[in-house]
Amino acid sequence: PITPVILCGGSGTRLWPLSRKAFPKQFVPLVDNKSLLQLTFERMRHVSNKVLTVAAEEHRFFLQEAAEAAKANVQHILEPVGRNTAPAMAIAALFVRPDDLLLFAPADHYIPDSEAFAATVQKGMTAAQAGNIVTFGIAPTFPSTAYGYIAQGLPLSGGQAFRVKRFVEKPDAATAQRLLLDEHLWNAGIFLVKAKVLLAALAEHAPDILKSCKEAVAAENDDGNFIRLNKEVFAACRSESIDYAVMEKHEAVAVVPYVGKWSDVGSWNAVAELSQADEDGNRIQGQGHLLHAKKTFVHASHRPVIALGTEDMIIVDTPDAVLVATSRYVEKVKDVVAQLERQN
Numbered sequence: 001p002i003t004p005v006i007l008c009g010g011s012g013t014r015l016w017p018l019s020r021k022a023f024p025k026q027f028v029p030l031v032d033n034k035s036l037l038q039l040t041f042e043r044m045r046h047v048s049n050k051v052l053t054v055a056a057e058e059h060r061f062f063l064q065e066a067a068e069a070a071k072a073n074v075q076h077i078l079e080p081v082g083r084n085t086a087p088a089m090a091i092a093a094l095f096v097r098p099d100d101l102l103l104f105a106p107a108d109h110y111i112p113d114s115e116a117f118a119a120t121v122q123k124g125m126t127a128a129q130a131g132n133i134v135t136f137g138i139a140p141t142f143p144s145t146a147y148g149y150i151a152q153g154l155p156l157s158g159g160q161a162f163r164v165k166r167f168v169e170k171p172d173a174a175t176a177q178r179l180l181l182d183e184h185l186w187n188a189g190i191f192l193v194k195a196k197v198l199l200a201a202l203a204e205h206a207p208d209i210l211k212s213c214k215e216a217v218a219a220e221n222d223d224g225n226f227i228r229l230n231k232e233v234f235a236a237c238r239s240e241s242i243d244y245a246v247m248e249k250h251e252a253v254a255v256v257p258y259v260g261k262w263s264d265v266g267s268w269n270a271v272a273e274l275s276q277a278d279e280d281g282n283r284i285q286g287q288g289h290l291l292h293a294k295k296t297f298v299h300a301s302h303r304p305v306i307a308l309g310t311e312d313m314i315i316v317d318t319p320d321a322v323l324v325a326t327s328r329y330v331e332k333v334k335d336v337v338a339q340l341e342r343q344n
């Protein structure tokens, strides 16, 4: 049996003004009025009827809401502060039995084919039982600098998973271009691993993180609804992603290619692609009205928005902020938001 662990600590600003620190992307209703977190809970039911979440204290009510909407059986672990994915994963591994298989999954991805997903996870079981950290690989479509890259090697015994020759996290543009031509896969950000294997890898590559996490778990507080980590102890933990802390350094890493649709919904362009385009390439969420428009995306959740003669535009209206961008520049929104935050 596999225990899914949903990592839910992100606070992306790439989908501003819908996604904010107080209300990050995974909680925003983006697909058929469901949030990506609710859809993740629903998808995990194809893997197990029980899940763990590791999430931020300040988001506990959004978490419970999504779990209830998905009718998921969830145990929530709350972090007083975010320390990135290496600590979050260590914490989960410390709460289960050493031989338990954990499936770490981001809360904010869109993977519509739950059955194909569950079948692909099953393909990683043998390699994970044998002591590998199993990753899932996506065929890349452009030289993104926002992803990890995986060099797929020879098949492991059983033939369903492959050795990983190299793992490169978030390369610069030139390296990404080279890795793309060299047939690397994108890291989907999903990991299947035995709890004790992950803990041993952390002991080897990031012993300070493991030590802080053990102390934070030893001083936890369980009120029946939530497990809370000790604030002082966990706040002192180093902040690092699992990709830099472990994946780039570890030997026993395997990959199972995933061929279904996968999106990390990392930009407004990716959100737009979640809704159906009409014959002019226009996509509308909510009360958008277009005339003579082409390739225009409108998200209008609470009042009418009219766009005339627009082309290649992204328009997002919310009660207190508006975004207007061309698709080419829309990813820069996070830089402007960072600038606004510095000024406030």
Ligand code: GDD
Pocket: 007, 008, 009, 010, 011, 054, 055, 056, 079, 081, 082, 083, 084, 085, 088, 105, 106, 107, 108, 146, 147, 148, 149, 169, 170, 186, 187, 188, 189, 190, 243, 264
């Ligand atoms: N609990 C918790 N605490 N979760 C966290 C924290 C934290 O401090 N920080 C991030 N997470 C969650 C996010 O909510 C997300 O669901 C997941 O962990 C991954 O974190 P991201 O910050 O979104 O990572 P990334 O997108 O930059 O990179 C990762 O995912 C890519 C695929 O989308 C890496 O694994 C890349 O190698 C990979 O290609």
Ligand code: MG
Pocket: 106, 264
């Ligand atoms: Mg991400």
